[in-house]
Amino acid sequence: MFESVLVANRGEIARRIIYTVQRMGLRAIAVYSEADADLPFVREADEAILLGPANPAQSYLDAAKVLEAARVSGAQAVHPGYGFFSENAGFARAVIDAGLTWIGPSPEAIEQMGDKINARNLMEAAGVPVAAGTREPVADLEEAVEAAAGIGYPVMVKTAGGGGGIGMGVAHDEAGLAKAFEQASRAASRFGGTSAILLERFIERARHVEVQILGLADGTVVALGERDCSVQRRHQKVVEETPSPGITQELRERMLAAAVRAGEAVGYLGAGTVECLVDADKQDFVFLEMNTRLQVEHPVTELVTGVDLVEQQLLIAAGEKTAPSVAARGHAIEFRVYAEDPKRFFPGPGKIDVWAEPSGEGVRVDSGYAEGNTVTPFYDPLMAKLCVFGQTRAEALERARVAVADFKVVGPKNNLPFCAELLEHPDFVGGDYDTGLVARMRA
Known part of the structure; x- marks a missing residue:
């Protein structure tokens, strides 16, 4: 068992992880932004390291700063919590390459499940029931209309990457599909890191x-x-x-x-x-x-x-x-x-x-x-x-x-x-x- 854990998160979940880490007799290291300096998780950790400004890109989502915090604190493992880097295969690999223990699944598993199209195809092959839907990314609205006709309305339109329901929309006809497709495309480029869109049969109730x-x-x-x-x-x-x-x-x-x-x-x-x-x-x-x-x-x-x-x-x-x-x-x-x-x-x-x-x-x-x-x-x-x-x-x-x-x-x-x-x-x-x-x- 490692002796120290860096918690690469904030707020409620950071506090939750710190509690168990300390209960197990391990050392808990927090990282925080300037906006979070007064929050309980910072005070309750055995050590807390300032990452930078409030903007997540300059603090919690700056991989180099988080890994440097692990190095200077002597952390032996990294727990990502949820959100931020928790489903980022690249960050998981960086943690492992730095000689630290990644508290999570393998980067390969994260990648396989992070792409919803790949995930549904893999699950179908494993005998897990999946909804009728697209097996490949939908390139444009014309292709979406054709796919929806084959699946049958209503359809759920969503991004292949990302999570938390971002960009999801239900279409009951072609007009609704055009609106949902545009919404999902915007969300994909903004949050998902991929522009890929997929369609699935929508289940009423x-x-x-x-x-x-x-x-x-x-x-x-x-x-x-x-x-x-x-x-x-x-x-x-x-x-x-x-x-x-x-x-x-x-x-x-x-x-x-x-x-x-x-x-x-x-x-x-x-x-x-x-x-x-x-x-x-x-x-x-x-x-x-x-x-x-x-x-x-x-x-x-x-x-x-x-x-x-x-x-x-x-x-x-x-x-x-x-x-x-x-x-x-x-x-x-x-x-x-x-x-x-x-x-x-x-x-x-x-x-x-x-x-x-x-x-x-x-x-x-x-x-x-x-x-x-x-x-x-x-x-x-x-x-x-x-x-x-x-x-x-x-x-x-x-x-x-x-x-x-x-x-x-x-x-x-x-x-x-x-x-x-x-x-x-x-x-x-x-x-x-x-x-x-x-x-x-x-x-």
Whole structure:
């Protein structure tokens, strides 16, 4: 086992990783930008190194600065968290070439799964169900129209690279396809690093359900259950829960088995997530994509399994070949607490004048901020993750209502009122919801 870990991230996830690194008796090294100098993760690390200005390109996304920080601090391993360099194969190679341990899958696995077209073709070959769609990048609108005619409307248009729902759009006819194709093309050139576009058959009334996997050092891949991530705004997750209330046990078992095959197909190492779209009416599923990193919503899996996924990442990177002991029980729900307007979901950064986190049985808060800190406009507006656990879903929902009401944030805008509204919505409370729920709530 290495003795020191540089956490190449910020805010909530940096703080989360630092906690486990130190709990395991290892040294945690943080890197930070000028805008983040006063955040808790900087103070709580054993050592913290300033990277540069607030602009991510001059700090968190400057590979040379991050690697230099690892060198001067004597770090032996690098944990990327999520976002930033977490799914960057080039950075993973640079870490390995510098003689450090990369806490994540191989650069080759990151590359294979980072291109959504390549990923869906690889998964299809491995026997994982995929939606009808394009096997090669769509070059232009004319080609897209032809492909859509073969697939059948409605179609989902998305970029081959990138993540987080950026650039995704649904087309119900040729006019809608032209608009969605232009939107995806702009997003691809801006965020994805590739201009490639792909089309897939769009599933009406779909649920977004993902499977947490762990790839061990001996090549074994295990599945640690699923998470339902169907509560989304602009194709981006807001609330996640496990187990999913919308799938049967038979479908669950098929999804877990498929996720294991997906991990085996790329020789996956460490924590990863196989994302699927579930047809709620037909109780069937198709592969969506694979995230080669720790997910934002990993705490709900930890709450029901008793497994510390960050600890598993560290152990596996150090050569661990034994699967963790899992005793799955109960129900867990996570609410992403964003600095954003609860009606239109636009970012609303600002200084935090009051920050009072809820507590009590079954309540966990993973936060990146404290009272007196400022949420700046330079990064994702996620402030904290409010997680609740109960022996039943009903108990988890009741604890969530109390915890949301007890969470006090004054200063920046926040979406806690939306969370409270969701907890009273009959579709969510009944578990019969899909990815269109938030849009219907705001229609």
